[in-house]
Amino acid sequence: MAVLVIADHHEGVVRDTTNKTVTAAQGFGGDIDILVAGKGVDSAAKAAAGIAGVRKVLTADSDALGQGLAEAFEATVVPLAAGYDAVLIPSTSQGKNVAPRIAAKLDVSLISDIIEVVDAKTFVRPIYAGNALETVQTSDAKVVATVRPTVFKAAAEGGSASVEKAGAAGAPAHTRFVSEEMVKSDRPELGAAKIVVSGGRAMGSAEEFQRVIEPLADLLGAAVGASRAAVDAGYAPNDYQVGQTGKVVAPSLYIAVGISGAIQHLAGMKDSKVIVAINKDADAPIFQVADYGLVADYKTAIPELTEALKAAGK
Amino acid sequence: MKVLVPVKRVIDYNVKARVKPDQTGVDLANVKMSMNPFDEIGVEEAVRLKEKGAVEEIVVVSIGPAQAQETIRTALAMGADRGILIQTDADPEPLAVAKLLKAVVGEESPGFIIMGKQAIDGDNNAVGQMLAALLDWPQATFASKVELSGKSAKVTREVDGGLQTLDVDLPAVITADLRLNEPRYASLPNIMKAKKKPIDTKSPADYGVDVAPRLKVLKVTEPPKRSAGIKVETAADLVMKLKNEAGVL
Ligand SMILES: Cc1cc2nc3c(=O)[nH]c(=O)nc-3n(C[C@H](O)[C@H](O)[C@H](O)COP(=O)(O)OP(=O)(O)OC[C@H]3O[C@@H](n4cnc5c(N)ncnc54)[C@H](O)[C@@H]3O)c2cc1C
Ligand SMILES: Nc1ncnc2c1ncn2[C@@H]1O[C@H](COP(=O)(O)O)[C@@H](O)[C@H]1O
Numbered sequence: 001m002a003v004l005v006i007a008d009h010h011e012g013v014v015r016d017t018t019n020k021t022v023t024a025a026q027g028f029g030g031d032i033d034i035l036v037a038g039k040g041v042d043s044a045a046k047a048a049a050g051i052a053g054v055r056k057v058l059t060a061d062s063d064a065l066g067q068g069l070a071e072a073f074e075a076t077v078v079p080l081a082a083g084y085d086a087v088l089i090p091s092t093s094q095g096k097n098v099a100p101r102i103a104a105k106l107d108v109s110l111i112s113d114i115i116e117v118v119d120a121k122t123f124v125r126p127i128y129a130g131n132a133l134e135t136v137q138t139s140d141a142k143v144v145a146t147v148r149p150t151v152f153k154a155a156a157e158g159g160s161a162s163v164e165k166a167g168a169a170g171a172p173a174h175t176r177f178v179s180e181e182m183v184k185s186d187r188p189e190l191g192a193a194k195i196v197v198s199g200g201r202a203m204g205s206a207e208e209f210q211r212v213i214e215p216l217a218d219l220l221g222a223a224v225g226a227s228r229a230a231v232d233a234g235y236a237p238n239d240y241q242v243g244q245t246g247k248v249v250a251p252s253l254y255i256a257v258g259i260s261g262a263i264q265h266l267a268g269m270k271d272s273k274v275i276v277a278i279n280k281d282a283d284a285p286i287f288q289v290a291d292y293g294l295v296a297d298y299k300t301a302i303p304e305l306t307e308a309l310k311a312a313g314k
Numbered sequence: 315m316k317v318l319v320p321v322k323r324v325i326d327y328n329v330k331a332r333v334k335p336d337q338t339g340v341d342l343a344n345v346k347m348s349m350n351p352f353d354e355i356g357v358e359e360a361v362r363l364k365e366k367g368a369v370e371e372i373v374v375v376s377i378g379p380a381q382a383q384e385t386i387r388t389a390l391a392m393g394a395d396r397g398i399l400i401q402t403d404a405d406p407e408p409l410a411v412a413k414l415l416k417a418v419v420g421e422e423s424p425g426f427i428i429m430g431k432q433a434i435d436g437d438n439n440a441v442g443q444m445l446a447a448l449l450d451w452p453q454a455t456f457a458s459k460v461e462l463s464g465k466s467a468k469v470t471r472e473v474d475g476g477l478q479t480l481d482v483d484l485p486a487v488i489t490a491d492l493r494l495n496e497p498r499y500a501s502l503p504n505i506m507k508a509k510k511k512p513i514d515t516k517s518p519a520d521y522g523v524d525v526a527p528r529l530k531v532l533k534v535t536e537p538p539k540r541s542a543g544i545k546v547e548t549a550a551d552l553v554m555k556l557k558n559e560a561g562v563l
Contacts, residue, residue, distance in 0.1 A: 068478070070443065070453050093474040097455050100408065100443035109409050109528045110440045122532065127436050128331035132340050133537050136529040174483035175452040178468065182476035191474075195562075220563075232493060238458065238472045245352075245432060245492060247474070253562040263330055270540060274560045276552065282545075291543035291560065294552055304549035312553050312563065 001030025001120060002055075004084040006077065008092055009036060012043035014051075016192060017090035019154035022051055024147045025088050026155070027117025031055045033084075035166065037076055039066025049161040056161050060168035067177040073098040075169035078105045085120065086143035091248075092191075095146045103144035111136065111145040129244040129267040149191065150250035150271060183237045185224075190240065193223030195253045198242055198269070201229035202258025202279075202298060209235040212302050213257060219306060219314055225249065225269075227259045243268035257298050261286025278302070315425035315484075316371045317360045319394065320415055321353040323378050323385040324435040331435075337533040340435075349385045352430025354392075354497040355490040359428055359460060361393035362495065368462045369425075371395050375418050377411055379403050383513060390508035391500030397513040402525060406518070408436075410525040412444035417521035419449060424485065426467065431456050431489040442489035452482035456491040 003025040008017040018034070025032045032053060036045045037060040049057045058080065064072035077098075081087055087102060089095040091113050103110040115133070116124035122137045123145065190196065197220065199213040209230065217224045226236035228243060242249055244267035254272035259265060261277070261284055269275070270289050277290035280297045287293040294301055325331055326346040334341045349357075363369040372394040376382040379401065386397035400414055419427070432439040446453035454460075454469035458477070461468040462484075471478045472491045482488075500508070518525045546552045557563045 068473075069480075070446075070455070074447060093456065093472070096439050097443065097453075097473075100438075100440035101447040101453065103440070104409060104412060104444035104447035107409075109407055110438065110444070111529070112436075112438045112440060126537070127534075128325065128340055129434065129437065130537060131331040132333045132534050134534050135532040137532055138529050140528050172452065174486070175454075176481040178479040178481050180476065180478045228492060237476065238491075238493060239475055244434065244437065253556065253560075264327070274556070274562050275540075275543075276556070287545075288542050289540045292552055292555055293543065293545045294549065295545060296549075301549055305552065308550040308553040309563075311550075312557055314563065 001028055002084050003028050003030055003032050003086045003088060004080060005032060005034045006087065006089045007034050007036045007044065007048050008090045008095065009038065009041070009044040014044050014047040016154045017092060017149040018048065019051055020149040020152040021088050021090045021147045022054065022155035023152040024114065024117055026053065028086055028120045030085065033058060035060065035077065035080065037065045037073060037168065039063055045163050049163050050157050050159055052156045052159040054159050054161040057163045058166040059163060060166045062168040062170050064171045065168055068094050068097070069172055069175050069177065070098045070101050071172035071175055072169040074101045074105055076167065077102050080166060081106055081142065084142070086145070089146050091146040091148050099144060099146045106142055106144060108140040108142050108144055109138060111138065111143065113148045114145050115148050115151045129263050130270065131263065148248060150248055183239060187217060188221070188223045190223045190225055190247050190249060194251050195220045195222035196225045196249055196251045197222045197255045197257065198225035198227065198259060199230055199236065199257050200227040200259030201233065203230060203235050206235045212298060216302060216306060219309055227265050256286055257302065259286055260284050261289065315369050316373060316422065317363065317369050318419065318422060318424040318427045319353070319356050319360050319372060319374045319389065320427070320429045320441070321357065321374050321376050321385050321389050322350040322430070322433045323347050323376060323382040324350045324433055327351050327434055333534055333536045337535055339531070339534050347381070349388050350430050350433045352432055352490050355492070355494050356428045356430055357389045357392050357394060358495045358497040359490060363462060364393065373398065373422055373424065375400065375415065377402065377406055377414055386513055387508050388500065390511040391505045392498060393504070396511055399513055399515045400518060400521070401515055402518050404525055406525040407527055407529060408438045408440035408444055409528065410523060411441050412448055413523045414518060414521055414525070415441070415445050416448045417523055426484050426486050426488060428488045428490060431491055442487050446487040449487070452486045454480050454482050454486060455489040457488050458491050458493045460488060460494065
């Protein structure tokens with residue numbers, strides 16, 4: 001039994017989604033290798049080799065992989081897959097982009113967003129916006145799955161795996177990378193943050209979102225999230241969206257400000273350890289999942305909260 | 315140019331799915347069903363491209379029970395030209411759906427395919443990428459902007475951290491994200507007109523595709539329930555509780 005984990009990495013750093021996927025791979029009970037595919041991957045490969053329990057790290061280096069092109073990932077991973085019983089990929093936007101393509105080429109199902117490895121063929125995954133959990137057993141010869149990182153503990157550091165070069169696919173014939181526009185921020189990444197402060201439609205404008213949500217997040221050292229309504233209205237960038245079809249987060253503390261709590265939003269945050277809701281409507285569904293609810297207008301509640309946090313030493 | 319738009323009939327997005335007591339699945343009896351919201355966005359995009367003259371014909375395909383006809387009719391009322399229903403009471407897995415769609419592509423030779431990024435029942439987010447792989451076509455997933463220019467499409471994609479723009483040669487598979495457009499409501503005259511538009515009914519066997527499941531569902535359970543907590547009176551009270559009771563500050 002051998003499992004190939006495809007690393008999530010950025011600018012030489014391996015994200016902890018990779019460590020979490022390694023933990024999921026441990027549930028298969030076999031050897032675990034990591035593929036670090038991208039452009040200029042040496043330092044990320046070194047970091048991956050330091051994850052405990054990893055047998056070896058494979059590197060694949062090309063511009064097309066650096067640009068995240070799905071066709072190049074397919075052409076790189078499919079030949080490697082012959083040596084593995086399972087290929088696991090963290091469930092990021094890139095993981096979701098490439099995993100089904102790899103699965104189809106191998107003529108196997110994709111098992112999306114697994115939250116538990118029961119055994120090497122049996123997995124639990126959420127369906128219907130997390131309102132049901134399905135336990136599925138595959139009859140395919142190989143498993144290709146994306147792993148929901150938030151539910152697995154990060155595999156520890158302390159390994160010393162060997163690093164080897166693997167074949168890297170070059171530019172695909174029919175896809176060209178044009179440009180990338182990344183949101184620059186000094187805040188922690190949404191998926192990895194211990195505290196998340198999210199704003200909803202109640203903010204009413206981008207200026208208000210920045211005036212209310214961002215300083216509170218900065219005070220707490222938190223990441224910023226948003227509801228779909230806030231993103232659609234242009235109050236926050238698209239990758240702030242938390243929910244069924246946005247990011248899934250599970251921080252120690254999630255603070256929802258002016259968010260009603262639609263099932264699609266809850267799907268992305270209801271596994272947070274502690275949930276706080278601030279909403280002026282006492283009947284808002286968000287209160288059904290909130291550990292602490294404050295029924296108030298955010299316009300008065302947020303300044304008061306800021307004061308109280310400062311008084312408490314924040 | 316012809317465009318193919320797959321549409322799935324799913325539980326309405328406003329309905330909270332309920333797990334059956336015998337844990338065999340989700341109870342869909344007497345539940346409101348609708349077109350998958352992402353597929354509405356796909357249909358809308360196709361119709362807008364047709365209105366701009368970039369597309370001549372819109373063919374919608376649905377794989378599902380007889381009632382999936384209604385889903386096709388909805389797409390026809392929005393402006394699609396004709397439909398294909400591949401009728402089956404099994405709920406084929408993404409790989410089987412992709413294989414059926416590949417067979418339809420073989421017959422229809424569309425210039426490109428636009429479809430939802432995800433069906434909100436199974437939340438797989440797989441069929442578009444699988445179809446692109448089976449056809450060996452380029453893919454542009456999670457699109458928030460599509461610009462067709464003759465032989466290629468420039469597609470802006472919603473990715474973690476921001477946006478990415480790709481240029482893909484046609485034919486290609488494009489999957490729609492939420493912010494690609496806002497789907498229209500069909501007008502009454504268009505709903506009437508849609509009743510006369512043709513729908514071909516087929517079966518998976520007509521395409522020689524094996525739709526037998528690869529995954530056995532052992533059980534479907536309810537997620538652990540979160541119990542509602544308490545209401546606090548003031549922000550100061552909240553901070554005190556977060557600090558001393560929850561220990562998260
Ligand atoms: C296919 C599909 C996918 C979706 N995916 C997602 C997703 O991933 N994530 C997501 O979030 N949504 C998603 N949605 C949208 C979801 O259904 C809701 O529409 C959305 O979450 C609502 O956002 P909101 O809570 O900010 O807005 P609203 O529902 O309008 O709620 C605003 C809240 O603010 C409160 N409020 C107003 N003024 C104040 C004030 N001054 N002080 C305090 N409170 C105030 C109101 O009481 C209300 O509860 C999806 C929908 C579809 C159809
Ligand atoms: N049974 C089906 N019939 C038609 N299209 C489908 C079907 N299942 C999935 N699709 C298409 O594939 C997309 C992604 O679905 P999924 O991979 O199941 O999340 C959907 O948005 C639809 O466009």
